[in-house]
Amino acid sequence: MTDHVRCPICLSTVDWAQAETVTLNADGRPEPLVRLPGEDDVRWNHRRLDAYRLCAGGGEPHVLPGRYGDFGEPLVIGVVGESAAGKSHLLAAMLGMLSDVDRMARLGLVVGGLDLKLHQRYLKDVVRPFLDQGLGLAGTPAQPPEFTDALWIHNSNTGRSFAVAFFDVSGEWLADHDAEVPFLGAVSALVFVVDPTRIRGLTATGGSVTGDPSFGVVLDKIARLRGVDGSQFLPLPAAVVIGKCDLLRHHENLVDRWFQNASPDEELHLATVEEESEDAYAFLSSRDARGWLAPFVRCARSTLHFATATGHKAVEADGVQRSPHGSFAPRRTLKPMLALFAMCGVLGPTDLGQGAAG
Ligand SMILES: Nc1nc2c(ncn2[C@@H]2O[C@H](COP(=O)(O)OP(=O)(O)O)[C@@H](O)[C@H]2O)c(=O)[nH]1
Ligand SMILES: [Mg+2]
Ligand SMILES: [Zn+2]
Numbered sequence: 001m002t003d004h005v006r007c008p009i010c011l012s013t014v015d016w017a018q019a020e021t022v023t024l025n026a027d028g029r030p031e032p033l034v035r036l037p038g039e040d041d042v043r044w045n046h047r048r049l050d051a052y053r054l055c056a057g058g059g060e061p062h063v064l065p066g067r068y069g070d071f072g073e074p075l076v077i078g079v080v081g082e083s084a085a086g087k088s089h090l091l092a093a094m095l096g097m098l099s100d101v102d103r104m105a106r107l108g109l110v111v112g113g114l115d116l117k118l119h120q121r122y123l124k125d126v127v128r129p130f131l132d133q134g135l136g137l138a139g140t141p142a143q144p145p146e147f148t149d150a151l152w153i154h155n156s157n158t159g160r161s162f163a164v165a166f167f168d169v170s171g172e173w174l175a176d177h178d179a180e181v182p183f184l185g186a187v188s189a190l191v192f193v194v195d196p197t198r199i200r201g202l203t204a205t206g207g208s209v210t211g212d213p214s215f216g217v218v219l220d221k222i223a224r225l226r227g228v229d230g231s232q233f234l235p236l237p238a239a240v241v242i243g244k245c246d247l248l249r250h251h252e253n254l255v256d257r258w259f260q261n262a263s264p265d266e267e268l269h270l271a272t273v274e275e276e277s278e279d280a281y282a283f284l285s286s287r288d289a290r291g292w293l294a295p296f297v298r299c300a301r302s303t304l305h306f307a308t309a310t311g312h313k314a315v316e317a318d319g320v321q322r323s324p325h326g327s328f329a330p331r332r333t334l335k336p337m338l339a340l341f342a343m344c345g346v347l348g349p350t351d352l353g354q355g356a357a358g
Contacts, residue, residue: 005069012057016069065115081193093330114150136321211291237343280304
């Protein structure tokens, strides 16, 4: 157990052993949860299933998942990109893949919810309607970043467990609240989502040639926060994902080859990450989209990927986005997350490429 855990909501350090155990009442307010005299482990553990830990670090008291600090320094993964880049759909697809017990087992991983209520609600309200019923996700409200989901991940090859929290940041919020994104001070790794529809000339004649402004905002802020604004590299792993690749396929050889003969098992095979990164780098450079390479250039360790969260364009009826085929079919969304896991130590170096052999 770590002594102190950095709260990603307010950035204060929480003395984990001392942090008060609470539950949330019907109004969402924290109420202390105390062990009754003589209460045995079975009952106490049961009552603690939905428990949180209180962070009294300043401002409104807020809570962290009950086991957030139980496994060493938690991993905080943020998803960055301008509004409508495809962050929420990509994250939902990634978390859907991480809930695939069989695939995870082939990597030696056991994955579960850290905050069980939040995890179940996210799967039920977001991931399943998206993957099973083909319902698009509503736009992320412009509000401070919140935990989208928090997972407990155990690697049975290394015997290590991790708490992993995911943050989905509203693009509008980031643009207007430059100074108010505290979770960046606690972030351990980032997923940068490149939206090809914003790159001039790729899917339409309009678009930008200078890159996604939110990338620069986040990179500069992290450089400041870490006190490394003078150095060349940021000590932060990053996966840069060229999303919405369904809109690019069939025109672009460098993209197509990653979707053509790739079986679902190939996604578990990390040995191709370097080659995919080279192709994605070559693709963006050759299409005057070097601006989107900023995270790759500035982060000390980074990978580049091609992915599609929906597999095809959604159709809109009565204000609701639906899949024309009844379900969305994400492709290559797991690999960027696995690459990040490898960079963060969740997957050991010996896990790289192991899935393909299983
Ligand atoms: N064609 C296509 N559209 C996508 C994909 N992912 C997201 N979109 C669309 O892009 C829009 C914005 O997606 P969203 O995830 O809400 O973006 P966010 O604001 O970055 O969270 C929505 O209309 C989605 O249907 C994809 O993989 N392919
Ligand atoms: Mg969103
Ligand atoms: Zn806090």
